Amino acid sequence: MSRRTVTILWVRRDFRLSDNPALIAAVEEGIVIPLFIWDDSSSMAQDSGARSKSWLHHSLEHFSLSLGKLGSRLLVRRGTYMRVLREVILETGAQSVYWNRLLEPEEIALGGHVRETLEDAGFECKVFDSHYLVTPWQHFTKQGEPYKVFTPFWKAALQADFYYPPLAAPQKIKSPAFWPKSAPLKDLQLEQPDDADWIVEGGWNPGETGAFSNLSSFLDGQVQRYKQKRNRPDLDLTSMLSPHLHFGEITPRSVLFSLLHTMEAGHPAEFDEETGTFVAQLGWREFASYLLYHFPHTRTEPLRSEFQAMEWVNDPDAFDLVRMANTGYPIVDAGIRQLNATGWMHNRVRMIVASFLTKDLMIHWREGAAWFMEKLVDADCANNILGWQWTAGCGADAAPYFRIFNPVRQGESYDPDGIYVKRWLPELKDLPSNYIHHPWDAPDDLLKKAGVVLGSTYPERIIDHNEARIRALAAYDQIRISKPA
Ligand SMILES: Cc1cc2nc3c(=O)[nH]c(=O)nc-3n(C[C@H](O)[C@H](O)[C@H](O)COP(=O)(O)OP(=O)(O)OC[C@H]3O[C@@H](n4cnc5c(N)ncnc54)[C@H](O)[C@@H]3O)c2cc1C
Structure with a gap:
């Protein structure tokens, strides 16, 4: 195996093939080792509730199958991030590690630590943005302060240059001649005894296919009534995309472009009120991450x-x-x-x-x-x-x-x-x-x-x-x- 062409794709919370910039960049380099690490001491493990863990289990399962269809695999390991990354680098001869950035304070610190450690050791790291439409360091008030009010934030964000189409899923992913060992998914102990009940009751389908299926039902008749009826819990009119967006099974860019396509619009400014209101909800998601980025203490303390x-x-x-x-x-x-x-x-x-x-x-x-x-x-x-x-x-x-x-x-x-x-x-x-x-x-x-x-x-x-x-x-x-x- 040529050392030069092996890239580890550190899969953090992006369980999808489409619009996955780190995956596409790794595919362009040559052989790709998709790697998911479950670190029991991490904030992802410590802070995840039972439902979130079990969604993660099903999402990993689905993503693993999707990679399999392209001739690849999802390598799963349990252990501390740096130890596992070092092990897999040694076992595969990889020279590069690519990932998509997460923006929670602990995840930023983790990404920074991994990058610094690997780069110091002579490995190449590339980090991509895809979880949000805009990055939090892009927009400030005229006084150079972070926004604390949604409307001006979103107005500024909508001016940003994010209207480029989502990336297509790769057709094939080059695999190594020999795969390193992977832990069985069940060893992560993410599944919960009552999984089947709430998944059926909620009509959930964790994974990229479920995300796109929710999106297409939403575009087919629901978004048209969104502004009027989104506040009505009796009507089931919202997109139900929230877990899919959280786990990176779909990107907001994919959602936005599907909307542009359905509405035959070139820019969100051309959306009617119903669709514009929905896009503003995606904006609230952007704003939430923006605020947490600029005011990380709000994780536990009030902003005011x-x-x-x-x-x-x-x-x-x-x-x-x-x-x-x-x-x-x-x-x-x-x-x-x-x-x-x-x-x-x-x-x-x-x-x-x-x-x-x-x-x-x-x-x-x-x-x-x-x-x-x-x-x-x-x-x-x-x-x-x-x-x-x-x-x-x-x-x-x-x-x-x-x-x-x-x-x-x-x-x-x-x-x-x-x-x-x-x-x-x-x-x-x-x-x-x-x-x-x-x-x-x-x-x-x-x-x-x-x-x-x-x-x-x-x-x-x-x-x-x-x-x-x-x-x-x-x-x-x-x-x-x-x-x-
Ligand atoms: C007390 C409280 C706690 C919440 N906790 C969470 C949470 O842990 N995770 C979560 O994803 N959302 C949370 N929300 C926001 C919102 O309730 C959910 O995002 C929404 O109900 C998800 O359903 P949907 O996908 O059908 O939303 P839709 O109405 O279809 O909206 C589309 C997407 O926009 C985003 N969005 C919508 N409303 C908001 C909002 N008010 N703030 C931020 N993003 C929004 C979500 O990603 C959502 O999937 C919370 C709201 C409140 C009031």
Whole structure:
């Protein structure tokens, strides 16, 4: 085997063949060794929740099959990154290591360390960008500061030069004469006992094929109603691309170009409002990663420093009731049932649940964020932090502190017929729609007819929203008062 032509493709979180710049560059060089490393001490291993791990397992399985069809393989090893990379370099005679960059603070540090160590030892490293449309070091305000408000950030980003088409998948990948040993996927112990249940319940298909299939259903009739209906959890109108984007099974560029093609547009500026609104959601994903890049402390601390003084409530019992979907507020409980059953929750309901936890119960947003990271299939550090800090009011462009979602009004506005609630809370299915979001107001005979016994077949409210609202406003006022002049 010629030393010159062997490149290790360090597969980090890009389980796809299409629009994969590191893969294409490695293929152009000659022989490619795709390598996935599971390092138990890494933040990827330590911070991944159960659902995320099992998605990873299925995604690796799918990617391995895709590589097989092109005459290649996915080499899987368990061990520390540097040790495994050194081993595989020695075993294959590789001289180069290529990868696509990840932007979470720990991943940046890891990439930097690997690059420095390998380059010092005389190996070539090439790093590519593909997880996002724009890179976070591209855009700043006129004062040279990072943006903290979405609209100007996205306006600036849309001017950037990212309108080049995604890269085609390679037709073939050159393999070495002898493959180094690979660990069986099951040795990584990523699969969970309840995998089959939530994958079926969520209709998930981890991997690149599933990503493109979700995209094509979305383009075929859903995107056209996106702006109008995206907030309706009863309608299943969003793209369900979040886990696929997180695991790099599809790139935002592929999504954007499919949209441009479907809409026969040359530039997002030509999109109609429905499509433009969807692209702006991709923009929020860009913004989340941009913020985490510039303000890495927000992983655990609020972006708005006055929130350091906030007196959160430590109430493990109430938090347990939330996690068990026993709050007594149907829209909140339905969302949590959806999360528990499928690993996903509709965005509007995520906001309602996050507002309930951080404002009604005043439980620290960090606890909510950790809970979501454990349960979500699309668990994504940047998006999750943005979502929780936005809702709690302590992040960039955040919901104002006085905006406390009323779970009854939210349910009535976004699930007007109670279809979503009834889907996830069948114990309320016979309750008339006009009481579905506040069963405690229903007359006794109606509850009886619907087979609902509050406190028995369905819980009583764990807190009165109106009282909770007053308490939250007082606490939020307190930190405004304690803010330095
Ligand atoms: C409290 C809270 C926690 C969240 N945690 C996560 C998380 O861990 N992982 C995650 O991917 N998203 C998270 N979100 C954002 C959002 O809820 C999901 O991205 C969305 O529901 C995924 O469904 P979809 O793919 O059908 O979205 P679509 O509406 O079809 O949007 C397309 C894509 O745009 C991106 N996107 C959409 N909305 C947002 C948003 N508000 N912020 C950032 N990116 C967005 C996602 O990548 C999504 O797949 C969170 C939101 C909140 C309020």
